[in-house]
Each structure stands twice: as structure tokens, then as C-alpha cells.
Amino acid sequence: MRQSFLSSRSLRFMLIAVLSAGFIVFVGLGLESKMASSDPATQVVQPPQPQFSVPPQRQSPPIAVTLPREKSVPSVPTVPPPPAIILSQPNPAPVTVKTAYGHLPYAENDAIRLEVVGQYVRDGYARDERLDIEAAQAFRQMAKAAKASGVLLMPLSGFREVSVQAELFARQIERKGSKEEAAKWSAPPGHSEHHTGYAIDIADQQSPESDLKISFEATRAYQWLAANAVQYGFELSFPPNNWQGVSYEPWHWRYVRSTRALQVFAAAKRPQ
Structure with missing residues (x-):
């Protein structure tokens, strides 16, 4: 134990x-470890890291640019606008057109706008007469209304070419002796209302002796036209003492109801 x-x-x-x-x-x-750490001989020394220096970039010297000197512009003084003046507007002045012995110039209508409105018939002779489609329609309505009253309106002369007018005017010169006298009874070529297709010479079918004569004003046809033609857009072109100085023609009427017709005859209105 x-x-x-x-x-x-x-x-x-x-x-x-x-x-x-x-x-x-x-x-x-x-x-020992503590002593080793405090001994400089035993410490591990890190080698110094190389440092790289970047050389500074060289800057280009500034380029001197000489700019042109601006021209001095003198200041313009501001002028206030004048006060507005309001004037009463008078009636527009009539269109000034050069006439030939009192007759105004007219252009030929386009043939495509023309249509037969009726026939002029005397002693076995018959001739088709044409008007602008607007005037032709109005004339047919007017002739129908007149016939209902026992009056027979007959187209005597409608559209007329410039060449035909030249022949007629030349004959009048032979009869009257001068252009001035001829123009009292017939328009010079290029100055006839018949060129437009809106003018027509009307005859009384029952009074052949009054064709193209002042005596037409005594016929029933003229009396009916004077009272009723305006309702269908027709007016007398050359009444007594007309401003153009053309001889009185009771048989010669023009259509003025449409806008186009009014433009054609704008210069024919009596100056105020």
C-alpha cells in the first residue's frame, strides 16, 4: 500500500x-519573439516602391488672329408712323378703254361655248344663228314667253367672227364714204359686241320690212322686249343718245345676267 x-x-x-x-x-x-520584433536587425524592410513622374505637357503658345474691325453704322432714329387717315371710298372709277369711233374692243368668244339658238328665215333664205350657251338658253326662254303672248321673236344676227365684221365694215365705208360715218352704223372689226356671243340682233318674224331699221321700234316684238326683256337678262345696247355715240339700234340687245357676261360688258356701262 x-x-x-x-x-x-x-x-x-x-x-x-x-x-x-x-x-x-x-x-x-x-x-524571444518580442525581442526579435524590437530588434532592427531582425525586421523585414520592404524595398521602396518606385515612383514615376509624368512630365508636364507642353502647351502650344496661343496664335494671335487679327480680326477686321467692324464698320460703325450710324444709328437710325426711329420715326413713328403717321396716323392712319380714313377716307370715305367713292364709287370706283369707270374702266378706261380706248374706243374706235365710239366702239369698245371685244374678243371673240370660244367656239366651243357657242350653240345654235335659231334660224333667220326670209324669202326662202335660212341661216343658223349662234350665241354663247348662257345667252342662248335665256333667249330661247324669252322667245317662248313672247310666243305665248302672240309675238314671234326671230334671231337676225348672233355671234360674228372678226373676219366677217371686217367685210361688213368695209361695205359700210363704201356706202358712207369714211370710217367715221361707217362706224355710226357698223362697228370696226374687233369692236363689235357680236364677237362676244352675248349680243343679238332681233327681228319680228311678222314684220320683215323692219329688219335692222329704226321702224323696228314700232313692232310688237320691240314693244314686248321693252317691257319684258330685262326679266330674261337682256338690255338694249344702244338706246337713243347713248354715251358711246353709236346710232340708236332698237333691234340690238345684249345678255348681261351671268357673271361672265357682266365681265365682258363691264366697260360698256355708262360712266358716272
């Missing part, structure tokens, strides 16, 4: 000795 006690005691001494030795070794190592 004594022997086992001694063995147990010996083991404790050995264990204490081992622990003491381990502690001494641990402390020694710690001191």
Missing part, C-alpha cells in the same frame, strides 16, 4: 515538473 502511495506521489511530481517546464518554454519563446 505504501508502495502505491509513493507511485501516485511520484506521478504528481512528474506532472508538475512537466507543466513547469512547458510554462518556462512558452514564456521563453514569447520573450
